[in-house]
Amino acid sequence: MITLNRKLKxxxxxxxxxxxxxxxxxxxxxxxxxxxxxxxxxxxxxEMNENLPATCSVHFEDPNMLSEFLLTVTPDEGFWQxxxxxxxxxxxxxxNMAPPRVKCLTRLWHPNINVDGDVCLSLxxxxxxxxxxxxxxxxxxxxVWGLNALFTDLLNFExxxxxxxxxxxxxxxxxxQAKVQEYIAKGKR
Amino acid sequence: xxxxDCDPMDRGENDGQKPDKMFTLKKWNAVAMxxxxxxxxxxxICRVQVMDACLRCQGESKKDSYGKQDCVVVWGxxxxxxxxxxxxxxxKQNNRCPLCQQEWSIQRMGK
Ligand SMILES: [Zn+2]
Ligand SMILES: [Zn+2]
Ligand SMILES: [Zn+2]
Numbered sequence: 001m002i003t004l005n006r007k008l009k010x011x012x013x014x015x016x017x018x019x020x021x022x023x024x025x026x027x028x029x030x031x032x033x034x035x036x037x038x039x040x041x042x043x044x045x046x047e048m049n050e051n052l053p054a055t056c057s058v059h060f061e062d063p064n065m066l067s068e069f070l071l072t073v074t075p076d077e078g079f080w081q082x083x084x085x086x087x088x089x090x091x092x093x094x095x096n097m098a099p100p101r102v103k104c105l106t107r108l109w110h111p112n113i114n115v116d117g118d119v120c121l122s123l124x125x126x127x128x129x130x131x132x133x134x135x136x137x138x139x140x141x142x143x144v145w146g147l148n149a150l151f152t153d154l155l156n157f158e159x160x161x162x163x164x165x166x167x168x169x170x171x172x173x174x175x176x177q178a179k180v181q182e183y184i185a186k187g188k189r
Numbered sequence: 190x191x192x193x194d195c196d197p198m199d200r201g202e203n204d205g206q207k208p209d210k211m212f213t214l215k216k217w218n219a220v221a222m223x224x225x226x227x228x229x230x231x232x233x234i235c236r237v238q239v240m241d242a243c244l245r246c247q248g249e250s251k252k253d254s255y256g257k258q259d260c261v262v263v264w265g266x267x268x269x270x271x272x273x274x275x276x277x278x279x280x281k282q283n284n285r286c287p288l289c290q291q292e293w294s295i296q297r298m299g300k
Contacts, residue, residue, distance in 0.1 A: 034248065035248075036235070036244050036245050036248065039244055039248070040235070040236070040244070043236065096234070097278055097279060097282065126282070127282070127283070130290070131290045133283075135279075135283075135287035136233070136234040136275070136279055136287055137233045137234065137287045137288060
């Protein structure tokens, strides 16, 4: 940063032709330094924003950093209705060969999300032998869609991460619903 | 089915021309196939046309003095095409076509 500042300060003093040359060279090296991930993200973030489900919103802490953002899901149906669930999404350098890393920041009672915030969603699985796992053909909008669907269509009691939650659901759905809402109420306090 | 729908209308205005109309419908189908093919010409991994250099190679200075290997296209047995650069990175993790999940084996390479 310091070097760049110094360079910028120097530039106006330099004679015209050199100035232009400098501008070109630094521009070119800037372009070269943009990673494949960042190039993909420029397109995919826009596409994600254009296709955001009504129950989702995204927030970028740093608008210049497309690789890290917060996703908020506000389910409008099902067990988690009335709750607000935040996920941090981190797109690693090896995107799109590797899926984004996702953590759930809101404590909740869910068969596919444990109390530590680990999320079990097949499309976020790096190694998978079936078509449900990660593939470079997937985009950010698919990740958002998948996380959103964890509260509805992709909700899965058969292969749980939070086994206790799944067992409770199988034994007593009323108790399960109450526990879900208890967590939501705790979060609002 | 749409041919049957057309018939009564044709009879109303122009009696002898029915078979021609049938051929027009078939042509419309062929156009639909063509647009599907064009979509396949984009590498589904880096989303750049397969005939252009891939996203990775575009980032590097294109004309290095030494003859660097070209960014070529690779076709799988499943007929899906990708940049060789893109696909070789992916098969290291999962030896399947990311579009159809078939086991990946190269049919041909080139431009
Ligand atoms: Zn490619
Ligand atoms: Zn390439
Ligand atoms: Zn294929």
